[in-house]
Amino acid sequence: MNILILGSGGREHTFAYKIAQSAKCNHLYVAPGNAGTRDIATNVAISPTDFDAVKKLVLSQDISMVVVGPEDPLVQGIHDFFRTDVELKDVSVIGPEKLGATLEGSKEFAKEFMVKHGIPTAGYQSFTLETVDKGCQFLETLKAPYVLKADGLAAGKGVLIISDLEEAKKEFRSMLIDQKFGIASTTVVVEEFLAGIELSVFVLTDGKSYLTLPTAKDYKRIGEGDIGLNTGGMGAISPVPFADASFMEKIEEQVIKPTVNGLQKDHIPYKGFIFIGLIKVGNDPFVIEYNVRMGDPETEVVLPRVKNDLVSLFEAVSQERLNEVTLDIDDRSAATIMAVSGGYPEAYEKGKEIVGIDTIEDSLVFQAGTALRDGKVVTNGGRVIAVTSFGDDFKQAIKKSYQNLEKLSFDKMYYRKDIGFDL
């Protein structure tokens, strides 16, 4: 069959790498893709949120499966668009419909879902412009630090963690009164701070049954020692060494099962990935957030460890036969390190030639913000390239990625040299 992947990052290059290996994939398209996906698929220069352009492509190229990488098209309802269009209704879409995507698109909706289904999460209340004063009173009842979350999508920037109460009140007001994050902060969730170590689990579900994919831990801050601004993610490892069997069982019983059952009870159709951001407090898991897609760069360590044919897994999702499938996971550890443009996550330059990609043989190179110009691979985004390696443990895997990163270069290339430092 012909397959289309929507998106352009390292996550989508990893999907393309796995899907291209499947005997079931005839022709693979990526929209818009990057210089890495161009080597293994046909890139098409359309935006994943331009549904009419996606429809034209799907019909003209006889595409029968669409794998949605990022959250935006899902939150905007691309799955519903396919389901309700007579010409597209038989195309499989991997990614939830709009209602399910609200688990990522609205923090308030996600918190209500967790409370309703008894899923452990931080205590919270949500506020709007009409209830600003109540929100300030609620902040006074909490202990520092204070966690403020814009309800809607804010490109990963909508969460503020502030240690000073007066500062927190000021930011809270600014979110609601000045719309600091635009319409995303029309509602603000104020929640208790949870102290612990973070990890993520990934679930693939057809809405009835589910498979738990390997765990991963990403490193979001730009600076070594987890300091500085938040990024999309500077590196990741899988599996997470502290997620042992008994902790995984708690996650399964207290989080994953109630989540999938909750979707069914609430009549929320869901065919796709659920990315559950967790924090381990003492020995217990708490949900920090749901995302309705795979993570980036978590995908770069999770998918290479999945030995199953990815297209067969997706067919099982689409046909609601996931209960018939068993996962086959590589027991080795995987680590990925992301090289970024100097200046990222603030202003950075693009168009710098990337040298050395072809010299890397014993690691996987997943391209993110790259493009092809005059036959050369150049930088085209903040996060540029991820180098994924396997090892007997995460330390070995990380070491190999660092050795291979040294073979890559571009002007003002930066990467964190301490991935895994806290484990």
Ligand code: AMP
């Ligand atoms: P989110 O966008 O919800 O993932 O939040 C971004 C980051 O803020 C998370 O990865 C955590 O590091 C942190 N965070 C969010 N909520 C909490 C909380 N209740 N307690 C502690 N840290 C939090």
Ligand code: GLY
């Ligand atoms: N790496 C975090 C995310 O994809 O949201």
